[in-house]
Amino acid sequence: MQYLLMIYTDEAAMLSQSEAETGQILAAYGAYTEAMTKAGVLLGGNRLRPTTATTTVRVADGKTQVLNGPYAETKEQLGGYFLIDVPDLDAALSWAARCPGASYGTMEVRPIWVM
Amino acid sequence: MSRKDDEPVHAIAEAVARRSYGKLVAFLAARSGDVAGAEDALSDAFAAALRDWPASGVPGNPEAWLMVVARRKTIDAARRRRFGDDIAPDLRLIAEELDAAATADRSIPDERLRLMFACAHPAIDAGIRAPLILQTILGFDAATIASAFLIAPATMGQRLVRAKTKIRQAGIPLRIPDPSELRERLDAVLEAIYAIFAEGWSDPAGAEARRRNLAEEGIWLGRLVVSLLPDEPEALGLVALMLHAEARRAARRDVQGDYVPLAEQDPALWNAALIDEAETLLFRASRMAAIGRYQLEAALQSAHVVRRRTGRADWPAIERIYDTLWALTGSPVVAINRAVAIAENRQAAAGLAALDAVAGDARLLDYQPYWAARAGLLARVGDWGGAEAAYQRAIGLEADPAVRRFLQRQQSLVAKPAAIGP
Numbered sequence: 001m002q003y004l005l006m007i008y009t010d011e012a013a014m015l016s017q018s019e020a021e022t023g024q025i026l027a028a029y030g031a032y033t034e035a036m037t038k039a040g041v042l043l044g045g046n047r048l049r050p051t052t053a054t055t056t057v058r059v060a061d062g063k064t065q066v067l068n069g070p071y072a073e074t075k076e077q078l079g080g081y082f083l084i085d086v087p088d089l090d091a092a093l094s095w096a097a098r099c100p101g102a103s104y105g106t107m108e109v110r111p112i113w114v115m
Numbered sequence: 116m117s118r119k120d121d122e123p124v125h126a127i128a129e130a131v132a133r134r135s136y137g138k139l140v141a142f143l144a145a146r147s148g149d150v151a152g153a154e155d156a157l158s159d160a161f162a163a164a165l166r167d168w169p170a171s172g173v174p175g176n177p178e179a180w181l182m183v184v185a186r187r188k189t190i191d192a193a194r195r196r197r198f199g200d201d202i203a204p205d206l207r208l209i210a211e212e213l214d215a216a217a218t219a220d221r222s223i224p225d226e227r228l229r230l231m232f233a234c235a236h237p238a239i240d241a242g243i244r245a246p247l248i249l250q251t252i253l254g255f256d257a258a259t260i261a262s263a264f265l266i267a268p269a270t271m272g273q274r275l276v277r278a279k280t281k282i283r284q285a286g287i288p289l290r291i292p293d294p295s296e297l298r299e300r301l302d303a304v305l306e307a308i309y310a311i312f313a314e315g316w317s318d319p320a321g322a323e324a325r326r327r328n329l330a331e332e333g334i335w336l337g338r339l340v341v342s343l344l345p346d347e348p349e350a351l352g353l354v355a356l357m358l359h360a361e362a363r364r365a366a367r368r369d370v371q372g373d374y375v376p377l378a379e380q381d382p383a384l385w386n387a388a389l390i391d392e393a394e395t396l397l398f399r400a401s402r403m404a405a406i407g408r409y410q411l412e413a414a415l416q417s418a419h420v421v422r423r424r425t426g427r428a429d430w431p432a433i434e435r436i437y438d439t440l441w442a443l444t445g446s447p448v449v450a451i452n453r454a455v456a457i458a459e460n461r462q463a464a465a466g467l468a469a470l471d472a473v474a475g476d477a478r479l480l481d482y483q484p485y486w487a488a489r490a491g492l493l494a495r496v497g498d499w500g501g502a503e504a505a506y507q508r509a510i511g512l513e514a515d516p517a518v519r520r521f522l523q524r525q526q527s528l529v530a531k532p533a534a535i536g537p
Binding site (some may be wrong): 001003087088089090092093109111113 | 148236238284285286287288290292
């Protein structure tokens with residue numbers, strides 16, 4: 001089954017970190033990504049720019065509305081994601097727990113709805 | 116059960132359903148990961164059995180017959196759902212179905228424990244785990260489960276459907292958890308087993324075979340967990356608790372079939388062998404030095420049956436255990452029993468005060484034992500009017516006719532002479 005692992009973290013805190021701290025976290029992500037690749041479970045994944053770079057779009061009454069900022073203002077923001085393919089939820093949860101983001105934020109694990 | 120030509124086919128189907136429901140659901144769902152789908156397929160298979168068996172006769176192995184039909188239904192359903200989906204799961208199911216047909220004479224492996232652990236998975240809302248196990252393993256309907264868990268039936272039905280959908284969509288596996296996770300997942304499984312036992316226990320007269328079997332199923336499932344986890348003290352505690360209760364089954368009714376409260380039971384009617392086995396298990400658990408709810412509840416039973424040797428229950432111990440249980444669970448049901456123990460050790464007024472402390476809990480308003488306990492304590496402080504009214508509430512809430520008669524007798528003892536009748 002495919003799962004999307006979404007990494008929610010406090011981006012303000014992330015951005016105010018020292019260069020050394022950021023380097024350490026990026027190195028941890030590097031190792032994590034490598035481990036998933038070696039296990040043959042990684043389908044894709046990316047880091048996302050902060051919500052200050054976010055734009056929302058919706059069409060109402062035939063008019064396109066474009067707004068600056070994220071869909072919802074929350075304490076923690078979606079900062080990145082991984083798409084993985086594993087046998088079941090337990091496997092997906094154990095990969096989510098290993099993600100560096102799990103120790104300073106929250107991982108949301110969503111099964112992919114295959115169409 | 117014996118099978119006679121004149122026995123109605125639906126009675127046989129019912130008997131197979133009672134014995135095999137959870138086993139068949141677990142076996143089907145273990146392959147598909149779809150509990151609701153397995154239940155639907157099985158209910159189609161039972162319908163087919165009621166159609167086919169009167170004409171073609173009851174098959175030699177009704178379980179295997181039902182399973183093959185149910186698997187065919189599962190494949191049909193998967194085909195209908197397939198649009199855009201990967202075809203591989205269907206092919207796998209078909210291969211397994213052929214495999215199953217080839218081995219249909221063999222007994223179906225018991226995978227109920229795997230299903231129980233899936234139902235008790237941390238991704239499933241904690242409050243719905245035990246009801247889910249009751250439904251999928253024993254085929255309880257939502258209304259029966261709702262009454263056991265003090266929840267509205269419609270709410271319970273919705274929550275069960277949502278939980279089964281989650282198992283399928285989120286890909287929750289049906290397997291025994293790894294040793295590292297096993298113990299933390301055990302709590303929900305034990306809670307469900309206890310609920311299963313309690314449901315069977317609530318039919319003391321044994322008038323309804325299905326319910327009596329539930330008590331046996333609960334003990335059986337408890338023993339199964341103990342065999343898998345021999346060093347888990349709470350599993351041992353739960354089995355000890357269930358054996359203690361089972362040991363007093365015969366003493367709960369007099370020869371007229373009337374309810375006999377624990378304090379008035381004849382210890383000679385208690386099953387000494389079951390009590391001894393319970394005490395042995397509890398002792399084994401206590402040496403592991405990790406106290407928990409089920410060991411405490413089993414210890415309570417011990418303190419009650421001490422009466423078979425000393426002539427009086429160990430009420431000070433009972434109150435201490437309820438204190439600990441109350442601190443541990445905060446359960447309003449524990450609070451009721453704790454209040455009764457306080458009244459037994461000190462004064463009825465002290466017990467009443469303890470009961471008043473939890474009277475604000477909305478769940479107690481429709482809970483018979485609360486009103487019965489309250490009535491008993493009010494009578495002991497001489498509030499006859501209050502006692503009569505509380506018995507009235509208790510009588511109105513009780514479903515068991517024997518307990519209702521007992522409560523009515525108690526009520527007549529506190530009623531004003533004018534209220535007794537002409």
